[in-house]
Amino acid sequence: MVEPGALSDEMLAADAPDDEVRPDDRIDDERHDRENRLKPEYVREVREALEAGDKGAVYDLVEPLHPADIADLIELVGSDERELFAAAITDLMSVDVIAELNDHVRELMMEALEPEAVAAITEQLETDDAVQLLEDLDEEDQQAIIAELEPETAEAVNSALAYPEETAGRLMNRHAMAVPEHLTVGDLIDYLRENGDLTHDFFEVFVVDEQHHPVGTCALNWVLTSPRSVKLTDVMKRDQTLIPVTMDQEEVALMFQKYALISAAVVDDSGRLVGQITVDDIVHIISEEAGEDALLLSGAGDGDINEPIREAYSSRVRWLVANLGTAVVASAIIAFFGAAIEQLVALAVLMPIVASIGGNAGTQTMAVAVRAIATNQLTRANTWRIVWRELRVAVLNGATVAVLIGMAAGAMFGWQMGVVIALAMVINIAVSGLAGVLVPVMFERMGQDPAVASSVFVTMITDSMGFFAFLGLAVAAGLAPLS
Template sequence: MAEPTHLDDETLTAEKPPEDVEADVRPDDRVDDERHDEENRLKPEYVASVREAMEAGDKGAVYDLVEPLHPADIADLLELLEKDERADLAAAITDLMSSDVIAELNDHVRELMMEALAPEDVATITEQLETDDAVQLLEDLDEVDQQAIIAELEPETQAAVTSALSYPEETAGRLMNRHVMAVPEHLTVGDLIDYLREEGDLTHDFFEVFVIDAAHHPVGTCALNWILTTPRSVKLTDVMKRDQTLIPVTMDQEEVALMFQKYALISAAVVDESGRLVGQMTVDDIVHIISEEAGEDALLLSGAGDGDINEPIKEAYSSRVRWLIANLGTAVVASAIIAFFGAAIEALVALAVLMPIVASIGGNAGTQTMAVAVRAIATNQLTRSNTWRIVWRELRVALLNGATVAVLIGIAAGVIYTPMMGVVIAAAMVINIVVAGLAGVLVPVVFERIGQDPALASSVFVTMITDSMGFFAFLGLAVVSGLVPMG
């Protein structure tokens, strides 16, 4: 066997291009070039030049402007344009509308683009994609359009896509990659290397080789570095890692992401109900899932729906208005409490001045705790096993926060108005912040226990509780203390 070649500093230096020869660097690889700003975003001037070329009907100029861009930048350009402009751009750069561009597009923009293309054109794009990307491309289309495109696919791709679409949305079955490097367990390391060189499909990225038994059940894995550093005569069963994490095909994508995070996985086998290997999940898919889930939870907390600027107006309206209506109903509860103490407020205007402070601080405290609780539930840090420990923890935090804020507002109100007013608002502040802390934990927990997304409507109910309790505690204490009459 030939000895491995070692490159010394002199050899490396000789292979460097002369200083007077400009390196072959594509413009889209540079930051702050004529198309990108310092944050690697497309410059407004560049986007305007593309628009001007389209308005002039100069398809050649449009093509020349767009051709140097990376597929991800072409996707960004399409998203920056108006709806009718996107079709014109796509028509001018037909051969640049690759599968990589389509895969990078925003969901809503991609759906509109797919509806505008003929089924055979979409099928051509789909054939170039990995199965998981192909499924993502088709899953949001109407059933009729979806079937028309699937009918145009090659039999092998058609079977893979149809199988993936049969699984529920946001499960491992939808997201997994069906290109898996799997070999029988009777091979040696040398047999495996020869197989990879001669018959293995090396056009797809993989991080480990899965070892399977006669029933196609995964029994171990071999990392690439093990394969390359182990003598050829060694059996796979002697070197493979038997302890592996298997992902059920119906597992929710959020749980899959948590498993990758917990066990520091690079890839993992996906198995069907009978335990047979059907695909794999890789860390690049998980990064996308984590980003998607984090953004989704943040938007659900605010009731903003998808929170996508490309979302159709009707969908944005319907997703947001229902929570505003729900919020209106909860606000009526707080207003009713204020109306109940109307005479007290009339007797002392200071109550009207100070009570929004109590409700506002309580609302902020509740939102803080709720955000912590929702994240803890999403990452499996808050479960049935430690619920009451977390509730007790947040109660103590709330007591400390309440006491601190109460001292500050109590002193200020006592100096500006009367000592008794300071005592009343301080006590109300403690009560409301403690209630806010409890609500911030318990409301998401209750939602999770009844099988609902804890981020979905927690903010509406936590706000109702903190506003109502803030007004009730402050005005009630004012009456009880004799500061103002009840009626």
């Protein structure tokens, strides 16, 4: 008997199919570089064959690729070439390729295809993938495609689309593996073996009562290692994490992370099982949400290089206009101290330093706060403790920077100027630390996404306070007149 973990490399190699693609086999070959990205020369060869109208050559070049690589290749070719490229590799355009495509690219390709063709693709997808394929299309296009679906599939897709975007209802797969609680382990094994219409991906079996309410879960390894005569109620785990169908997908991801879930049951308002969410869906959500928050902090919208120019423009320009408005506040403060600046050039030389360092300090704190809010580390229960913590960090940072800039300014413009800029630096960095926490918290309390607008207001506060503290202290110290 072979102990677990004792299988040798030779035994594994002997059992592996000859045509199995191992990760190391696809590194630094004629198509991939060492980072497993498609080589520029390979992409160029495909595009040249496409321009020459040689569909056979295009097909031969693409045929060995994994579906994820084909999706990458579709995104790498020009937008005006994608329809021709898809036509050249028609039977390679599997549902796996479609599922791997960038959202914007997939939407454009779906709009270019006939409803019957999109419906044929949709029929092969799990419910959650089918919804992802259709949700970004226009209502008219959606209905045209749904009309071509089988009644059962159409009902499932319509039901999922009825839930709000980015909720568990949109994310879930409606085909959850559920069995009644009176079964034995043997009954369950026989059912799994004899039923050919099971959902493809499941890691545990949900046990339900007569009202279809989940009462427990059975991991597949428990089922496989338990005697056939044992009742499911004796081996199932009664303590389980249930996901409300209206829960935001970001909260779902946090629950998977917190409780180390592989899959979870989704229930409706009455507590009935309506679907399941698996960890492979959550991996995508975590990646999307993390990237989305980073881009929202910069006001860059989706930040997707495949996003249409008009959408990219509209999502970015509104925050630049808002930033322009907040910049007027800082400019007004400078104008108020205009006479002082005219009399002492050193003020004009040094005040950008105060504002810049304060802005960077505020951005650091804001990034920490937004992440803490997103991961439920910063809540109503610990808000003031976190504010006090970040204030102490800001004061320490301000004191350190103040000593350095104070000595440099003192050597160049005299000791009084050194003291003034040092005090201004401490004040501005302390205020920046407070703003970096309080502004995101304020937006979160108002029910707004703290990542969206925080940066504009934090920048306004740090710039305005930096100019006001530095110029005000300079006037108070008698280094320059107010008017």
